[in-house]
Amino acid sequence: MNSKLSCALLLGLLLLTSCAADDVHIEQAETQIATPTVRVATFNVSMDGSNYVKDFTKLSESPLPELLAEGTNEQIHNIAQIIQTVRPDIILLNEFDYTQDWQRNVELFKANFLSKAHGSAKAIDYPYAYSAPSNTGISSKFDFDGNGKKTGNAGDAYGFGFYPGQYAMVLLSRYPIDADSVRTFQHLKWHTQENAVMPMLEGQPFYDQQTWHAAKLSSKSFWDIPVRIGEHTLHVLASHPTPPVFDGPEDRNGLRNIAEIKLVADYITENSPSYLIDDKGVQGGLAPQSRFVVVGDLNAAPEGEKARPEAINHLLEHPLVNATVPPASAGGAASEDAQYAKYYTASWRARADYVLPSKAGLEIVDAGVFWPHIQDEGYELVKDRTLSSDHRLVWMDLKLIAHGGN
Template sequence: MGTGARYAAFNVIELETEQVQQPGDEQAEAAARIVQEVRPDVLVVNELTNNLQEGEYTDTANIDAFVENYLSVPQCEHLEGIDYPHTLQPASNTGVLPDEEFDFNKDGRAGERPGDAYGFGEYPGHYAFAVASRHPIDEDGIRSFREFRWADMPDNLLPVEGDGVDEDGLYLTEEETEVYRLSSKTHIDMPICVAGETVHGLFAHPTPPTFDGENNFNGRWNHDEVRFFADYVAGEGYIYDDGGTAGGLADDASYVLLGDMNAAPDGDRPLDPAGKFLFENEDFTTDRLPTSPGGAQRGNRYATRFGGDIEGVVEQIDYVLPSPDLSVRDSAAVWPSEDSDERGLLSDVRTASDHRLVWADIEA
């Protein structure tokens, strides 16, 4: 592939510590089988618990355990294991409570998980994500934006008490806006060295734009989380990282946005962040998107998540989107149709997650 690489995003729904720290878990085996079918060079796994934050099995990060116990072990006779020598398991805002007690979810009880954490989680590191790479990671160049405050984004949609928001809905007080973080998990810029060239892997997992009632709190939050990386690749100066360095990405940088953005491009949500910040944004290439027979069978060949039975909701919310200087040579979502299930893959697809792994071959 020359200077190219295969990038993949997979939301393996709520894959927890006890599942990956030892072999034999059915869901982890199914997820590993799907990854081995695709053999990506760079893989982001959404909803993999960060055990180092959780305080469990702290000798081995969950992403390394998943590689050792599952990805490196052939899951079918026709498959080979994959070794990922480079990994990143960033800290997540999920389940992390502020130093001072706040009642973010306005239930009358301050400082309680999951609703009063920076990001929804029953414990620190719940629903986190991690990255595995066959290419070296420039660890000194990694930028994390986990502590960036939502209120510091210009023209943000943050619902603030007394600012025309409904008191029956979710909102933040002025005091709460001083600490509330934008990222529900984290936003990470991870530079990857591919054949001597640097490609910035941009990873995030914005909150779902649902479960919030009046004020559309989560919808607003999702909108601004998706917006963040659009502003970052545009070089906006308001951005600062967790180390205090200000500014966005350089104009000549190459990058790939990967992960579950929880934002569909069909405009069914009034704020439409996917349309505004991804599909109508010349900073991301969206003209060759992953498709699948399974999605097409259900009416949307671009779908990456299946929320029910064969008549159920299908939506496109998982992405692999490169910068304009990079080219997509091939792409797909792993989702066989009901009548063309090659080698019994469909069973593992169902077992692994309600999301489908999406991948793209990208080169300069």
């Protein structure tokens, strides 16, 4: 064979091979873009007034904005360091006080805490954020706690709190938030829930009809926040149900906790109940085949001394929820001699905080709880409740996969 012809054929073969390899690399890159993996987290950060003021029952407004502006609070810096260490793409912060100027609060938190490196934990930025009013501390004219007094706040507020916006929440995201499509359920009434259960005391209704019809379902609020990840939408379903304690034999807080978790379960159910009417008057739940993740301090454990399975199983056993990978930690495992202790998310030894993805459109890659073992780096941030929070950051890596929805 002519040597020139051989060289030409060889060169052509090499070019074809190179192009084929390039096509493979392009296809792989397109696949990676089309199916990204995102880290979603929830963290009760204990950044409400009761954490900073000794006589917090006399507060009429949140002290948090001033602390964020000063930029020196050790506890908030430790919270920031934990977030920087785990580096979630999307994170719900529970107990981050709400004020009307919440955007400024977020900017101050970012500028004075998250943008400052803490040791080996590098600065992190969240270009997108969402928050909205909370029922906590909103004055009412009703005796919701049944003590014979109408104080207007604390147990008589629409959600327990000494000032408006206490124990509220905010979502931070590295991906764009479709703010115009957010749905909130702050004002939904408890009695309208399908099969609503009124608290009872000694066989009698704990509330009169006027009080019962005024009670809000959410102690804070319930949000559906659509986050745009490339061409996909991830619905972040955020809430913070009331603790099922601090009540009496009527179990009003326990029943409300169940109702708040059932609200989330009803919202994601196909052919959702008709009582679901959001704050804009739009009826209905989440569209079928939607990709979603439930996040928040749900204040309900599936096992252990503080177990409330009748509440949390509304989600853990929901047919559309993937609850097969409970996040775990070495610190939790060492906190108590129980097999399920590794799943604890609170220093008071319970699994209370959750990241629960949909089966549709999401694949669990990894998960964990930021609770280092006493011998590990980072333990100094959680060894005492006052250093950061009595809760732990819970995270999950989720791969967006093709499915019937968006």
